[in-house]
Amino acid sequence: MAITRNTMQRQLVLDSVRSMHTHPSAEEVYDVVVERDSRISKGTVYRNLGLLSQMGQIKKIPMPGTLADRYDFNLSPHHHAICRKCGKIVDVYAQDMARQVRFDEDFSVEQVDLVFTGLCSDCVETGKTRE
Numbered sequence: 001m002a003i004t005r006n007t008m009q010r011q012l013v014l015d016s017v018r019s020m021h022t023h024p025s026a027e028e029v030y031d032v033v034v035e036r037d038s039r040i041s042k043g044t045v046y047r048n049l050g051l052l053s054q055m056g057q058i059k060k061i062p063m064p065g066t067l068a069d070r071y072d073f074n075l076s077p078h079h080h081a082i083c084r085k086c087g088k089i090v091d092v093y094a095q096d097m098a099r100q101v102r103f104d105e106d107f108s109v110e111q112v113d114l115v116f117t118g119l120c121s122d123c124v125e126t127g128k129t130r131e
């Protein structure tokens with residue numbers, strides 16, 4: 001029985017991430033999941049997010065500094081740009097990024113996760129009107 005409940009919870013977490021196209025943090029995923037299953041705990045949601053990214057069903061986006069990691073339903077190879085003001089995440093597509101950079105030593109690249117930091121178009125606009 002425990003397996004059934006576990007599988008259901010994992011599916012619920014997966015469905016929730018897939019329904020959110022905003023690169024949610026674990027906290028934001030929990031907020032959505034708990035609306036569909038009020039008995040689910042935060043720990044369960046966090047654990048399943050970890051499991052699902054290990055299984056390759058979703059992608060974990062490690063964030064720089066103290067920012068909370070985000071999760072992505074979009075498994076196609078891409079990078080991210082994060083707005084330092086509102087936290088919005090924009091997808092970045094760059095083909096063969098590893099070929100365009102120079103490594104100081106021989107290095108066999110398996111995965112590239114780039115995070116650009118800056119201002120999204122909304123925040124650039126707000127900054128302009130204040131000046």
Ligand SMILES: [Zn+2]
Nearest residue numbers: 083086120123
């Ligand atoms: Zn912004």
Ligand SMILES: [Zn+2]
Nearest residue numbers: 072074080091
């Ligand atoms: Zn993305």
